[in-house]
Amino acid sequence: xxxxxxxxxxxxxxxxxxxxxxxxxxxxxxxxxxxxxxxxxxxxxxxxxxxxxxxxxxxxxxxxxxxxxxxx
Numbered sequence: 414x415x416x417x418x419x420x421x422x423x424x425x426x427x428x429x430x431x432x433x434x435x436x437x438x439x440x441x442x443x444x445x446x447x448x449x450x451x452x453x454x455x456x457x458x459x460x461x462x463x464x465x466x467x468x469x470x471x472x473x474x475x476x477x478x479x480x481x482x483x484x485x
Contacts, residue, residue: 419435419437420436436460436461
């Protein structure tokens with residue numbers, strides 16, 4: 414059995430609400446799951462980018478917790 418790793422992509426919307434997509438890795442496959450709406454997707458390539466896209470499109474959550482505002 415291969416090890417399981419988990420990371421998170423966090424973004425905030427314009428109302429200050431936090432939205433999180435968990436990225437779980439099992440072997441080469443990654444599973445994305447949104448904690449806000451339950452959206453799920455499997456991704457082998459660019460899972461963090463796909464998580465960011467979901468947060469921006471579904472929840473308008475684009476503010477990066479690292480303090481970098483997205484360019485408009």
